[in-house]
Structures are given as C-alpha cells and as structure tokens.
Amino acid sequence: MISFHAQLVVKFSKKPQLLEQHQATKHAVTQLLDGDTGKNIVHIIFKTGWSCKEKSPEIHRILKIHNSPKILSRFEEYREFVKAKAARNSKRRDERCIADGNELLRFYCSTFMCDLGLNDQDSSICNQQYCSVCGVIKSGFSPKMDGISTLSTSWRAHTAIPEEIEEEFKFMNVKRAMLVCRVVAGRVGCELDEDVDKQDGGADSVLGRGGSGVHTRLDEQELLVFNPRAVLPCFVIVYTV
Template identity: 65%
Template sequence: MKIHNSPKILTRFEEYREVVKAKAARYGRRRDESGADLHIRHWDERCIADGNEHLRFHCATFLCDLGQNGNSSICSHQYCSVCGIIRVGFSTKMDGISTFSTSYKGHVALPEDIEEEFRFMHVKRAMLVCRVIAGRVGCDPEIGDKDDPGYDSLVGREPCATQTRLDDEDELIVFNPRAVLPCFVMAYTV
C-alpha cells in the first residue's frame, strides 16, 4: 500500500534533507594550504546533490487489520508500530533507525519468534519501503555514532571501507527520525 504522508511529516523530511545538503556543501568545499580545492569524496558529492538519499527497508510489527480486505485505515493502538510510524513518523526516543538494502535483510533483522511471543496480541509483520537521507555515513562504530556531529548515519554490524558503496551494506543506522520517510507498507506472513 502506498503511504500518503501528512504534510507535516513530508515537510520535516524535506527540511532535514536541505540541512544535510547545506552542511555537506559547507564541509565539502575545503581547500588545502595553497588554496586549491581538495578532492570531494563520493558520499560528500551525494550529500551535496540530494542528501545521499536511498531507498531502504525497515521491518516493523502491527496489530490492526491494515491491508486486510482493502482496509487502509491506520489505527491508534499504542503497540501498533506500523500505524504509529505512518501517523507521526519514527520515534525520537530511538537510538537509531535500522534500515536495510533488501527486504530479506530487513525481515531477518526482526527476531524469528516475534509472532509466536506476541501471538496473544495477534502481532503481524510489515515491511516499510522508505526514502532515507543517509547524509555522511560513518563506518566505525567507535567513531561514527549518534553523538558525533560529523556523521548522520552509521553502517551497522560490519565495518566498511571508505570506498564501499552504501547499497552493498547490510544495515544502515540512521540517527535522525526526520531522515526516514516511509513510502510503502507491505503486510505479510511468514
């Protein structure tokens, strides 16, 4: 199902992209001692152009009848993660939002037994396809974290090389919830 985001959520996403682009333009145009332009890295170029935007997957749970029999209404149940994300965006209380390059990787990131453990609540899975402003991507969990103003996101699980393409990485942890805009939701069963 296509998500029709509220103007408020869409505006927050667009404003965040402009902040990332402006920051990249400021830092990307550095000069050496002689005044010559220094080489701009690929990710910095992408940040200046579009905030280093990617389509990524995020797996979440839901409790309502979203997607069943043509139902496209979001609920207000406090434990229905998908509807909460669609309604108000990702929580600011999270340490980071995990996004993945494939739906399979997003699926396996959520514990296998989630449906069994919360069967009494009738929990189901959904895959969100999201536009993600990755910004400057950190590769070292010891350096590029949420409190480091030099990075907007972090490659998760395995360290990467600076030449690595983001699309080839398993997990991208995005620090700012305004950087993730859900566009489609796919309800599914395992």
C-alpha cells in the first residue's frame, strides 16, 4: 500500500506547478525561535528608528519567508536587468547600480486577517481575499499598484498606516505586520527630475513624501519603487504598539 507521502510525490512529479503551489501556501513561513541569530538581528533592525518618545512596539513573532522559486527568480532577473541598464548608461555612470542594482533593506507595513505563524508547527498562509500579507507572500506585490512605498525604518513604515486601523476593522480581525524587504532601488529620481517615469531611460524608483529636495538623504525618506519585481519580502514581524 502506497503511503500518503508517496502519493504526494507521485502527484507532484506529474504536475510540477502543483508542487510549487503547495510549497508556496503550506511551507511559506517559518517562525524564528529565541536564540536564533537571525531572529536577534531582525529584532534589532526592527527596533532601530523607534525613538524614546514613541510607544515601544511589542514583537509577538518573527517569521522567515520562504519565497517561491518563481518570485525569487523574478527578483534576481530584475536586479540583473537594472545592473545591465546602468552599465549601458553612458551619461550617468552609477557604480552602485552596476554592482548590485542599488539593493537596499527597506520596510513595508501591511495588514493581515489570519493566524499567520501563530502555531509554531503551522507554516502555511491563508487564501483570504483581504489578507494582504499572505497575498504578498504567495504572489509578490501586485503590478496594479501605482508604486510600492518602502520606508527606511520600521517606525516610518508603521506611521504610514493609520493608527486606528486595527480598531476600525476589528470586526474583520485585521492586524498589522511589518515586512522586511530587499529592494532593488536602481536609479533613484525625485519629483524635480525631468525624466522620472517608468520607461527604460528614466528612474527605477523615486523619493516620495518629503523627498523632493536635491540633497534629500535616501535613508530618511519614503522610496516609491515602480516595478513590483524589485521588492522581495524576507521577514514578517507581527507586533502591536
């Protein structure tokens, strides 16, 4: 008699897309445990930027995202595209873009409605339509978005979402979470640039709120990324303030 595991192997070997879908939904995240070096690093990165004047966030769990090969491939291919484009640009030679696509670590705050990572043994994500975090983990950021807003610190990302959102949508069990993301910023423009657009010759991202000055520091501002393939979520931090 064939075991259940063997049946799954046979089933997935015939249809590879089913295996990818299974891994993307049932093995999407892993909770980092106390004592894990990675957890300590993410914890420090998350807490940096919260001043003593603000309420201190309480971290409930930190989850490592296991991106599907498809999402990871899209990210890496886009980074190579940005590097190649920068190398071809004879007018503005940007060594950072040529080296790694001007890759940065940024924060993106969003909401979720399920019990993501609540059970240590449960590494799956849900299929609820309005569970934004699970949607991003499963399929990446939507191409329908008019730019993806990434912030330099978790505090800045936290303030990008109204404080009362949990209370307002309490009936839907809405909670917030922070995504720690790798971002291929590419060539960063600002609203004053004449060629800021989504075309091949323009900027790949643009400084957002408060970022229109020529001397604005990137690490202090919102960065609006044009292409959804440029943002790869790596960790989910479930917290309350």
